[in-house]
Amino acid sequence: MSRTAESVWNNCLAFIEDNITSQAFKTWFEPIKAVKLTDNALSIQVPSKFFYEWLEEHYVKILKVALTKELGATAKLVYIIRMENTYGNKQPFTEKIPSANRSNLTSQEVDVPLKNKSPELKNPFVIPGIRNVKIESQLNPNYNFESFLEGESNRLARSAGLAVANKPGGTSFNPLLIFGGVGLGKTHLGHAIGVDIKDKYPEKTVLYISAEKFTQQYIESVKKNNRNDFIHFYQIIDVLIVDDIQLLSGKAGTQDVFFHIFNHLHQNGKQVILTSDKAPVDMIDIEQRLLSRFKWGLSAELNHPDYDTRVAIIKNKLYRDGVEMPDDIIEFLANNIKTNIRELEGAIISLIAHSSFNKKEITIELARKIVDNYVKHTKREVSIDYIQKVVSDYFQMDVDTLQSKTRKRHIVQARQLAMFFAKKFTKASLASIGSQIGQRDHATVLHACKTVDNLSSTDKQFRKYVEDLSKKLTL
Structure with a gap:
């Protein structure tokens, strides 16, 4: 036979x-x-x-x-x-x-001329190096769960992250998408999950990469005719962490290759963790097939930290830096810097530096001077609460009226303007904006934004409302 x-x-x-x-x-x-x-x-x-x-x-x-x-x-x-x-x-x-001579299989030499140069890209992080398949995780060990303090603003995301770290690929949180505004800890949490997995499962291949770097590697692989190698490299990862996934917006080729990598990893029980500055429903120019996969697991939002969490963050930062600070100054910082954690930690560093360099004791006066100066030169994120207050004051009504269920035209327009500016000036999701402005859903917010755009181009008085409010919110 x-x-x-x-x-x-x-x-x-x-x-x-x-x-x-x-x-x-x-x-x-x-x-x-x-x-x-x-x-x-x-x-x-x-x-x-x-x-x-x-x-x-x-x-x-x-x-x-x-x-x-x-x-x-x-x-x-x-x-x-x-x-x-x-x-x-x-x-x-x-x-x-x-087959390589190191195996005892005898090999048959076959000499076939190539029409194109053979591929160079194997491990995108090691170029060249066809034999070097060791994959460095690109993780920052300083970003761990111990330094990511839990509070009301991040409890769901942190708990989901711990669950994934304990059982990567084995929970319903796959993919885990962490989203929220600037400086709220998305990147920190992504690294923390990866660091914890490496500690618990050293044999697993974990890789952190920014969407921007991923796109650059993909473009390079196309230039060098190595697209298949690029895909196979990412398909061997056990835990893939992609930061700022929204940056794939409008990049059709990169989205296509990521779609195939995502499918392979997900189908084979590998863990995917994504971070974004917006929820999937708010992402623009991302293919629907990718967005639907982002929704397969859990989307967990990071919100602005509440007062207690801000105090805990300051104390933890001071403890790690070996610095003591009076409670009244800690409370002052927590009360005056509310928008994001990165800004809060930056102010603490500035305060400590001024105190050390100028050999001055840390006092409320020094804290006030540093905070005023720091905030003045830092692009601040406007909060939804602040937007509602400014809009309500402008139309001479209180916030409760703005948020009410009434359908009176001037109140509806004020509410729509608040939603419009919340979307424009904050990183909050449409769903989050709706829930904070009168318990509406994301579709209502989307409709409000379209209405404001339309009225601005057709109604001169309404356009003045938008211009006036814009000035007040950007002062």
């Missing part, structure tokens, strides 16, 4: 599947195709050169055993690498490479 390449390879696969994890088998052996069997030489096709290198680095022994069982001691193995050409519709090319 004549043996075919498929039958030999299927027997090899059956043996390999019994001896490695199901996940490894799916990732590294299912994509392989048997091409031909010539004498005792089996040719197999793999998706990329990176794929071939990984097999040779990690599975050469089991390949040798499996093939020797099927074809005897003189077995030969030849890899055929099939790389798609990402430029236009040119024909793909193949490159044949014998």
